[in-house]
Amino acid sequence: MSTSLGEQIIARTMQAGLVTDRHGNHWQYHSRSDHHSKTACWAIMFDLLRSCHLLRKHAAEGKIGFGINHELRDFRVNRKKNLDLVVCVGQPLNEPKSSLAGYGAEMGIKLTAAEQRELDLLPELRRGTVSNVHLALEAKACMTEHGKARPRLYDELASSFQAIHGDTNNAIAAAFVMINTTEKFASPSSRNPGRIRKGSLVFNAHKQPEVALKVLEKMMELPRRSDEKQAGFDAVGISMIDCQNDGSRITINDAVNAQVSPIVRYDALIQRLAHLYATKFSSI
DNA sequence: GGGGCTCGGGAAATAAGAGT
DNA sequence: ACTCTTATTTCCCGAGCCCC
DSSP states (O other): OOOOOHHHHHHHHHHTOOEEOTTSOEESOOTTOOHHHHHHHHHHHHHHHHHOHHHHHHHHTTOEEEEEEEEEEETTTTEEEEEEEEEEESOBOOOGGGBHHHHHHHHTOOOOHHHHHHHHHSOOOEEBOSOOEEEEEEEEEEOSOHHHHHHHHHHHHHHHHHHHHHHOTTOEEEEEEEEEOOSEEEOOBTTBOSSOOTTOOOEEEOOTTHHHHHHHHHHTTSOBOSSTTSOSBSEEEEEEEEOOSSSSOOEEOHHHHTTSOGGGBHHHHHHHHHHHHHHHSTTO
8 A cells, every 4th residue: 555645635625725705715724614624534534445455345345434523422421522534334325425535526625636546446435324433533723823722622632532432432533633834824814804905914923843843742642542441542643734824835844744753643643543443343 | 921711703514494 | 395595503713811
């Protein structure tokens, strides 16, 4: 199997600026939209299918489905929580736009010709109905105001692995966090209200790479577990991304990514999830 | 002035209502 | 019954504000 493609797909798709606000402005990233997290989930699901033979087998046999914004119920505290991405057992929905490929097209996911060919060769994975969860992933982004976002990011992620394990004991719990590494960022809404005129964007300044690394540091404090008896995430992935949100190029920041611990890089997230899936669900 | 708590803006999703 | 419009709900995360 080749190396992962997801980060490039995320950057390329976001760069297209597919979010339109109520003033008619097009944004590459908008905090009030969930397009970026859906894009990330799609890319991760694609990479997982590419990387895990058992997942492909289960998909081909129609044993599993995927879900985006899937509701989980934590029985211990009886609260519900929506997870960004889940892989679950169950009846696939039989709708035209319900395959991973169809969903990606609908979302405007930007693939290269080579990636599209790979997607075409994969077995069809369909959106599934609510059922036994095998794997659940929560995706978060931190694009600006890094310092202020840290406590909230941490709390939201910490509550999500609890919800995953509260719903299904042996489900794989994962987190993916995108952190912006540019020194300026055009923030939609209050900092840039109304219709944007050309050249009139207001930018937030970031002290980089310090602020991005501070968020990384906080994310490294998230509980991670190596076996089911412990509490924590089974896998965490962090991607450093360059996004000024002004229409300019969006890229993966390899220099800052190199400062991320190898165990939480995007590639490691995929590898770890693929491995966990293969070992945990070999007998279904 | 740096760090962190928390409120609420606003897009998307969903539900409800209205018209054909 | 089906489509189109409008109201309601959900939920993500930016940033105001308070504290040290």
